[in-house]
Amino acid sequence: MSDEHIISIRGVSKEFGGVKAVNDVTLEIRRGEFFSLLGPSGCGKTTLLRMLAGFEAPTRGEIFIDEQAMSAIPPHQRPVNMVFQSYAIFPHLDVRGNIAFGMRKSGLAKSEINARVEEMLEMIKLPGYAGRGATQLSGGERQRVALARALIKQPKVLLLDEPLGALDKKLREQMQLELRALQKSVGITFVFVTHDQEEALTMSDRVAVMSKGQVLQVEGPMGLYEQPTTRFVADFIGTMNFFEGTVRDAGDGTTNIDAESLGEVRAETKDAAFGAGSEIVVAIRPEKLRLTFEAPDDSVNVVQGRMGPAAYLGDRSHLYVYLTGRDEPVVVAMQNAGRSAVGIDQADQPVWLSWDEEAIVLLPGE
Amino acid sequence: MSASWTQKRDRFGGLGVYTVIYLAFIYGPVLVLPVFSFNDSIYVAFPLKGFTLQWYEEMINNPRMLDALMNSLKVGGTVAVLSTILGTLAAKAVTRYRMPGRGPVVGFIMLPLVIPEIIMGIALLVMASTGGIPLSLLTIGVGHMLLCVPFSMVVMISRLEGFDKSLEEAGLDLGENPWCVFWRVTFPLALPGLIASLMLTFTISFDEFILAFFLAGTDVTLPVFIWSQLRFPQKLPGVLALGATILTVTFIMITFAEWFRQRGDQLRKASYREQ
Amino acid sequence: MVERAEAAPARLEAPRLGLIDRIRAAAMRHEPIRGYALLSPTMVWTLVTLAVPLAILVTLSFWTQNYLDFDRTFSLNNYIVYFEEPIYLKLLLKSVKISGAVTLATVLLAYPAAYFIAFKVKKNKLMWLILITVPFWTSYLLRVFAWKVVLGYNGVINSGLITLGVIDAPLEFILYNPTAVVITLAHAWAAFAILPIYVSLEKIDRSLLEAAADLGEGPVMSFLRVTLPLSMPGVTASSLLVFIPTTGDYVTPNLVGGPTGIMIGNIIASLFGKANNWPLGAATAVMSMFFITLVVCAFLWFTKQVRERVA
Numbered sequence: 001m002s003d004e005h006i007i008s009i010r011g012v013s014k015e016f017g018g019v020k021a022v023n024d025v026t027l028e029i030r031r032g033e034f035f036s037l038l039g040p041s042g043c044g045k046t047t048l049l050r051m052l053a054g055f056e057a058p059t060r061g062e063i064f065i066d067e068q069a070m071s072a073i074p075p076h077q078r079p080v081n082m083v084f085q086s087y088a089i090f091p092h093l094d095v096r097g098n099i100a101f102g103m104r105k106s107g108l109a110k111s112e113i114n115a116r117v118e119e120m121l122e123m124i125k126l127p128g129y130a131g132r133g134a135t136q137l138s139g140g141e142r143q144r145v146a147l148a149r150a151l152i153k154q155p156k157v158l159l160l161d162e163p164l165g166a167l168d169k170k171l172r173e174q175m176q177l178e179l180r181a182l183q184k185s186v187g188i189t190f191v192f193v194t195h196d197q198e199e200a201l202t203m204s205d206r207v208a209v210m211s212k213g214q215v216l217q218v219e220g221p222m223g224l225y226e227q228p229t230t231r232f233v234a235d236f237i238g239t240m241n242f243f244e245g246t247v248r249d250a251g252d253g254t255t256n257i258d259a260e261s262l263g264e265v266r267a268e269t270k271d272a273a274f275g276a277g278s279e280i281v282v283a284i285r286p287e288k289l290r291l292t293f294e295a296p297d298d299s300v301n302v303v304q305g306r307m308g309p310a311a312y313l314g315d316r317s318h319l320y321v322y323l324t325g326r327d328e329p330v331v332v333a334m335q336n337a338g339r340s341a342v343g344i345d346q347a348d349q350p351v352w353l354s355w356d357e358e359a360i361v362l363l364p365g366e
Numbered sequence: 367m368s369a370s371w372t373q374k375r376d377r378f379g380g381l382g383v384y385t386v387i388y389l390a391f392i393y394g395p396v397l398v399l400p401v402f403s404f405n406d407s408i409y410v411a412f413p414l415k416g417f418t419l420q421w422y423e424e425m426i427n428n429p430r431m432l433d434a435l436m437n438s439l440k441v442g443g444t445v446a447v448l449s450t451i452l453g454t455l456a457a458k459a460v461t462r463y464r465m466p467g468r469g470p471v472v473g474f475i476m477l478p479l480v481i482p483e484i485i486m487g488i489a490l491l492v493m494a495s496t497g498g499i500p501l502s503l504l505t506i507g508v509g510h511m512l513l514c515v516p517f518s519m520v521v522m523i524s525r526l527e528g529f530d531k532s533l534e535e536a537g538l539d540l541g542e543n544p545w546c547v548f549w550r551v552t553f554p555l556a557l558p559g560l561i562a563s564l565m566l567t568f569t570i571s572f573d574e575f576i577l578a579f580f581l582a583g584t585d586v587t588l589p590v591f592i593w594s595q596l597r598f599p600q601k602l603p604g605v606l607a608l609g610a611t612i613l614t615v616t617f618i619m620i621t622f623a624e625w626f627r628q629r630g631d632q633l634r635k636a637s638y639r640e641q
Numbered sequence: 642m643v644e645r646a647e648a649a650p651a652r653l654e655a656p657r658l659g660l661i662d663r664i665r666a667a668a669m670r671h672e673p674i675r676g677y678a679l680l681s682p683t684m685v686w687t688l689v690t691l692a693v694p695l696a697i698l699v700t701l702s703f704w705t706q707n708y709l710d711f712d713r714t715f716s717l718n719n720y721i722v723y724f725e726e727p728i729y730l731k732l733l734l735k736s737v738k739i740s741g742a743v744t745l746a747t748v749l750l751a752y753p754a755a756y757f758i759a760f761k762v763k764k765n766k767l768m769w770l771i772l773i774t775v776p777f778w779t780s781y782l783l784r785v786f787a788w789k790v791v792l793g794y795n796g797v798i799n800s801g802l803i804t805l806g807v808i809d810a811p812l813e814f815i816l817y818n819p820t821a822v823v824i825t826l827a828h829a830w831a832a833f834a835i836l837p838i839y840v841s842l843e844k845i846d847r848s849l850l851e852a853a854a855d856l857g858e859g860p861v862m863s864f865l866r867v868t869l870p871l872s873m874p875g876v877t878a879s880s881l882l883v884f885i886p887t888t889g890d891y892v893t894p895n896l897v898g899g900p901t902g903i904m905i906g907n908i909i910a911s912l913f914g915k916a917n918n919w920p921l922g923a924a925t926a927v928m929s930m931f932f933i934t935l936v937v938c939a940f941l942w943f944t945k946q947v948r949e950r951v952a
Contacts, residue, residue, distance in 0.1 A: 055535055076543050
């Protein structure tokens, strides 16, 4: 089991003057995986990353990298390398000087080091840049040089602190794919910090969602999206509709709930089982709701509403439906498969929403 | 054409004129020294009598003056190096680490800047006397360091403040131990600031009078020597020549130090991430 | 498929660290330790060369001069003399007045120049600043001496005015009096005083002034209600940095003050020199520092009151 895990974080907390930035986190990260720490600002993800790098020491708990305890090991002796948020490119050195910086103690001959630098430049798609001054690089180029500088040392783990934040959208999307491909080809474990949930879902094997210093859920992207275990995670990832409800009865693989504004809801019971009488939250993704202008046949998992405004997004539309007893409209996402947009100019029309049993996510009530 | 001219004039305006007069006020009396150092008369008065270099010759051929000059250079050089080291260490500690109680400690180190020099001078004199330490260039040096360390610290703090902390972390992360990181990353980038600090502290020590006056033994520094000459009217023009020379050299040094500091700023700004 | 976080394997144990590793781990955990370690040489140096001498000075003030040695029995004699002999308090008061005048003059003169550079100069701000401040870094002694030469009986002003025919006989009132001291010191500090004021003016967010204009304030009122209050920290800093050292000044009163223009610093110097009464000199120094601190505190309290009143 330990062979599989390259990083083991056990009960780690970090306090700054009475404030717990990281609160009792336990995590295992597997060899060769692309692992993301995702959460809003202040959730502790960067602090956790810095503890892996050795720039902060845990107030409590232990960190193991490749089964070795890190508590007495300073950053310069750890088998990890980091790509900093500001890139931290040394302005007084050229590109070669930057990339080769950490190779001084490797014992390799200068010619050998230069050859490796050229290899790295090929890999980051900046061939011939070796002699260029660091101050002449663009943002995207600096980011890649920072990457090469860390990877040339072939660390066991690469830590990345929101490296794509300063890039514009197109460049960012391109870099996301490149980083993912790079990680797969190099085979090194990546620990990636970001606040952008789309980014985390695109690139990662598994994601740890953090809030207020704690890890709420660790899953692969699909698991996080389809099976969030807390309201925070359900809300943070993508868009979600929430309804308060009370369980009427549960058993036989299905749970029946009285949900506010939705009426009778029948959901497929998954791992978390809620007993009769429990106060829960019923959650449904916008794309899992079917919108029709005539009443469907089923008696459960159906509700009538009134059409509100619609937002046209090109490939799909977000339709807002008002239900009785609820101020906030329900968001429904529909593909614009035909040439015209669904739902535009249909305001105030009566509509019906329906959904499948498997589409419901049950969350603990707060 | 006329529009931009009036724009410029308005911008310069009354305040600009005032500032130029202010500058003239600052430089005016100081320029007396060079002007009258070439004057062929022992009286510093108008009208000017004629051009001469004799005062400069007299100045160079004065062995006591040359001794005092050497002493000032020795003390200044040592004080510059030592106070820059101490000031830099302190500046690094203050800008890099979070420390409780740091405010009072920094305030304490800066205290010499707001205590009248004469009080510091006599305090050190008293300590030397009760401690049985003879007065010498060493005691002068100690006094000067008290004054120069805070200056060095102020210069280095403003150099290091904007310093991207992650540059040093990157150095550590890439496998260099803290000492190597200092030499390979911090030092090259701080060098312009270090040079500015060295020049500044040297100049402060070189020109300092009061502490040197109280703490000097048999060997005196240049300002103390000048002071002893002020009583003799015939030595006056010689003092003017000396003064003019010192003024010019210091002027050049400080301008150079500023230029160096400028370069440091440019390098620092370049290490920031572009948006 | 959906997975859950796994329980940590039991094989990894918390390590048992040797002493050196424990110290390292502690140093890593405690940032303040590393910070203070770095700060310690400078701190120790300042303690030894500032705190200790000052402590000894205070101790000395309670002793008595016994020809060439000190009588170390504790005595308040020196302080009694300080308060009873009128000269000390008079001189202290005069020093504070002169210093106050210098501070006022310096700050008032420097402010418009600082304002000019901060607000009216767009390019080459640094050039202006350097031009103005470089003279400050040159020898103070020489600058005071230059004034002595300028203001003297046969000095530059007199000989110049006589040569031009403006006056017949040299003006005697321009040298060797408190006025000469004030002028000389104001000149000496003029280059430096501008800096803190400039810094705080430069920091003012220009959009605040635009907002004031937008709300209907003319340039004068904008200045009084926005710029001036926001620049007070710089003005205060400048005032203190000029006032405190000036009160104890020695060189200027000595060179241009004459008998009427001497200040407390001259008395202290003579007590440690010709008058040879070190303990009395120490007591004078201690009391002077005490009173200067009082004045400074009063000044800070006053500015705080004004600030709160205006806000």
